[in-house]
Amino acid sequence: MLVQDQIHALSVTDFNGTLLLKLPARLSNYEAPVFTQVCQQLLQKDLSSKQIVMDCSQTSFLDRYGLNALVTNINVARQHGVAFTLRNVHPAMRVVLSITGLEEVLTIEVVS
Secondary structure, three states, X not given: OEEEEOOXXXXXXXXXXXXXXXXXXXXXXXXXXXXXXXXXXXXXXOOOOOEEEEEOOXXXXXXXXXXXXXXXXXXXXXXXXXXXXXXXXXXXXXHHHHHHOHHHOOEEEOOO
C-alpha cells in the first residue's frame, strides 16, 4: 500500500505489516487535519497492521495543532491495539515533545 499526499508531503508505505508514515517538514494547523485524516483512514482500512512508525526526521516545526493531531492519532491507534512509534525525531520536534512531557510516554527510536 502506498498513499501519497504531495500537497502536504505525507507518504505511507506498508513494510511487512508495519505502516511507515513519513511526516512533512512542518506539522502545523495546515498539515494537521490531513495527517489526522490519513491516520484515521489507515486505522479503519488496515487493522491487520499492528504498528505505525512515524518517520519524523524531516519534521522541524510542530505547533499546537500538530501536537494535538499527533496525540489524537496515537490515542486512536492504541484503542485499535496498534503500536505507534516515532522514528528519528528531529531535534526541534524533540524539544517540543520534551517540554510537553510526551517524550516520556511515547516510543521513540533512532535508526541510522
